Amino acid sequence: MKTFSKKRLEIFVEEPILRRLTDALVDANVTGFTIVPALGGHGSAGPWHRENALSAAGHMVMLVCILDESLVEKVLEAAYRIVSRQIGIVTISDVEVVRPELF
Amino acid sequence: MKTFSKKRLEIFVEEPILRRLTDALVDANVTGFTIVPALGGHGSAGPWHRENALSAAGHMVMLVCILDESLVEKVLEAAYRIVSRQIGIVTISDVEVVRPELF
Amino acid sequence: MKTFSKKRLEIFVEEPILRRLTDALVDANVTGFTIVPALGGHGSAGPWHRENALSAAGHMVMLVCILDESLVEKVLEAAYRIVSRQIGIVTISDVEVVRPELF
Amino acid sequence: MADIFALASQNLLSPVVLFFVLGLAAALAKSDLAIPEQVAKTIALYLMFAIGFKGGAGMASHGLDAKLVGALLSGLILSAAIPFVAFGYLKTLSKLPRVDVAAVAAHYGSISIVTFVAATEALKTLEISSEGYMVAVAAAMEAPAILVGLYLAKSAVDKNAGGEVPLREILLNGSIVMLIGAFAIGWITGTEGLQKVESFIVSPFQGVLCLFLLDMGIIAGRGLRQGGKLLTPPVVFFALTMPVIGALIAAPFGWVTGLSAGGVALLCTLAASASYIAVPAAMRVALPEARPSIYLTLSLGVTFPFNLTIGIPLYNMIGTWIAG
């Protein structure tokens, strides 16, 4: 089956910032993205767990966006602008997709 | 530590279709897979969020399957057959594993 | 935007073992990691689903850790030691990041 | 007429309806107020538990009614017939593609159990009693409409594309099993059983229903915010008049079967209500080309609020008028 090269953007970000990030992605014309809730984690500020907070502050989510190489530059800049002051980890990797017309 | 090359299949699919997809993967002889619930996302049909629906319709999940290169062709075809009419994003990428005998 | 090469460690592990794994990662000096709950899956022991068990036994989680290449060897060994008797799938892949100083 | 307004305004000022309005307003104002998903699912199951059990216990104390068979048959016929009417009606009113129209038709033939619950509560406030087995009728009405909807869509869809009909999933979906199961247990254990679970399923019921309707309001509001642009006047007109048409079709069935005033009101409510849980999930499997933004916005965003506020008092009137 023929496959096509695309990019996979994965961002770990705090829930209170999420809406700003997704607005920026939509503005940057990605075709879509999916958000997965994190249960907990560990970082420079120590460990956290979803059950240990009543507030959304500190809750992380993972956002996955499959996109075309041509969009990467613009999207990275938009994402960076939002997470630069905040907690936020942005990674890019290579993937193959089956239906290139979706991205 | 010695590592071995395998493939990572990642599929975003709607919950009502999930059982058909997993049946197909089992039929295609993958050794296993793991399903992660999505919280929300955005696509051509606009945004969705798990809390915004009483129905499973539209709820996406992310399925991750580590598999041997030799299975990719067969699995991609099986997956494609199921998600072609439906919402579904299928990606393949390269990973290294420690215990090759598991896949 | 300039990006930098890092590694992405992805581990599927049973919840009862998780604390031992995360302790080992912290000991191995990773800068952080994020844990995502799995909803269900399929393996050599057949299918499982989070709703089908009152006990944490058998619940899988997915741990994602972005780290520097230099740590991979040590971290893989630590992870392997913990999951060797248990259910546990460890994969490594290449990613690009924007802020290298975080890892 | 004055009566309808009196009934409607009394209904409109009940906590249950006001919580729905609160949820709607919160969502339209973009508040993040939400009932967490797993809790919302549990409340839905709780409602099935409660009305199923009460219906079954009612059966146990009033005895098996010969009219049960007539009522069940009426339900099955209505569920299968209404999609044809809805299909023709919406096809005439709008230019939506055939596949969307068929999907919408399936939703209106099937039922909304929360609308049924709200109608039951309204009857209780008016001290009108109804047949316990109406919950069984509700369960029977869920599936036929889906099959008719798929049949209506058939010519619009590529037959080779797969899209098997998920019949087992439809018939054995969680809500239906809970409803029928609780009904059976209520029937078996009777008044004695009801006494044991009364302070769980009877006394706090209205309060829990408020919470659930808050959530329904939120979901309806968010749906309207996103799907609102699809709501052309003819389509909205359909969603506001189709429930009344369904109720008017149902009324003679209630009369022929010999149901009580409350029973007729409930049968009309079932016919008038449109599904937004079971049918959408089935459509995603069997008819993925139909757009959820259309059928969900219509059934949950327009018809549900209409029934909750104006429809239910109207169907109660019809019931009283026919069999009061």
Added chain:
Amino acid sequence: MADIFALASQNLLSPVVLFFVLGLAAALAKSDLAIPEQVAKTIALYLMFAIGFKGGAGMASHGLDAKLVGALLSGLILSAAIPFVAFGYLKTLSKLPRVDVAAVAAHYGSISIVTFVAATEALKTLEISSEGYMVAVAAAMEAPAILVGLYLAKSAVDKNAGGEVPLREILLNGSIVMLIGAFAIGWITGTEGLQKVESFIVSPFQGVLCLFLLDMGIIAGRGLRQGGKLLTPPVVFFALTMPVIGALIAAPFGWVTGLSAGGVALLCTLAASASYIAVPAAMRVALPEARPSIYLTLSLGVTFPFNLTIGIPLYNMIGTWIAG
């Protein structure tokens, strides 16, 4: 004998047991009916809260009983001794690997708190009272069996493989802490405290229990569907007879301690019941080679339903017979 049947059939037709059967049937028919995970966990905590608090408040009003020490000791001994019996018995009956047999033995020495709760409710229906501190005995019986099980497995497992014993996790697992904590708070605040929380933990209790047993039924049914092939006749025979053996071992302890009829019944129930929450989690850490599909299917799929339906009336008979 006739009495057992009368008791058993009365028990069988209680809403609680019927909801378990509903869940079982739904799972076997592949319905997607399910109580969401977080809600199920909360209900489990609620049950601990309720029976812990009621037990503690009972202590407060009846005063500290000298028999408490005897009862606690009995529990500890039974929990440590029963795994040896279960191990030898299952080893004789089946050809399962030593490590699986040891894991199963640990489950049968430990306890199922829901079985205990169901027994308490059955006693209440029969208007037989019991010692409030039996919940403390239940808590005491959870851990010893796990240690004995690990000891029995030792020779079968590679010692270098790691697999530390998660003692702190076992002793401080959430359910136990909730149970003991609520017991202490019930004791401290007494009748006055109970009054404040009564309409939360007493009146709706049976209804909530129905919901929980529905979930237990679903989980047991799904486990049977998957693990059923492992259920050879000897293994099923073990899971049906071991609870009775456990109860018969416990009965003399209850008699020597001087417990009331209800207390003896509860001690037998605890001995007869098998864990499916705390012990499986501990086994995954300390004994990962043992197969969950075996121990979970036996304890949840066979022994739990047996105790719920036939066992509990039997243990009540034993209690009444010994101390009635």
Added chain:
Amino acid sequence: MADIFALASQNLLSPVVLFFVLGLAAALAKSDLAIPEQVAKTIALYLMFAIGFKGGAGMASHGLDAKLVGALLSGLILSAAIPFVAFGYLKTLSKLPRVDVAAVAAHYGSISIVTFVAATEALKTLEISSEGYMVAVAAAMEAPAILVGLYLAKSAVDKNAGGEVPLREILLNGSIVMLIGAFAIGWITGTEGLQKVESFIVSPFQGVLCLFLLDMGIIAGRGLRQGGKLLTPPVVFFALTMPVIGALIAAPFGWVTGLSAGGVALLCTLAASASYIAVPAAMRVALPEARPSIYLTLSLGVTFPFNLTIGIPLYNMIGTWIAG
């Protein structure tokens, strides 16, 4: 003085406080006891529902009080003024960076609705009545402090860095909307409405509150375990004295407004309490440089327990003394 101790010890031995202590102890002992996240969120909404509705129904039966405006104004002024006091006080006591001090100040100007609920329950036990509209005052006090906190932080933060103020999110956060909405519905439907939902929001209230405070205890305990190292003596001293200072600032406002003894006690409680839900979330957006480990540990780990145990009886004394 003796009175405070009597009140405080009576308060300390209530189930609600003891469950908080249980949660705290469980977390410090590293037990995995936890209320699942979605359930905890729902219970928080339930508490808003209950106190909002009861407050509104109280308004309906006692009529619109001219003092309402005075009370609302008092709340707004207190919420805006207290952050300045807290800022100066903590700046003097500690060497924390300006941005952390400003964030902490915002938390102490804003309110903790659970502290308010606990105070309401304590008043009920003492049979002291209070104004129903105090819940509206609580809602009014949430936001102003956040704006003042951001203003205080301004000079410390790079202005180009973005960090827009999430005003809409603050004003329309779920808890506030639920509180105000339930208040409005309670007001509209009055005693009749209250009767319908009474066995949901009144009778089980204390029990649900116990569960929620158990969770608060767990979260506070885990926060202390992690953030404990940040708790230098001056900072702890701040968190223990700032609530009393807040209450003393609020008391004259209560007196001038002419509130009842219960009303003054509640106003003092609001002023004394510190936010740990809405404000932290707002700070993460608008002031990400401030460390959650500091503001959350102080407000939830120190001030909340202080208010729950010692503060509330003290503020009740103040209320009785001023307006009793």
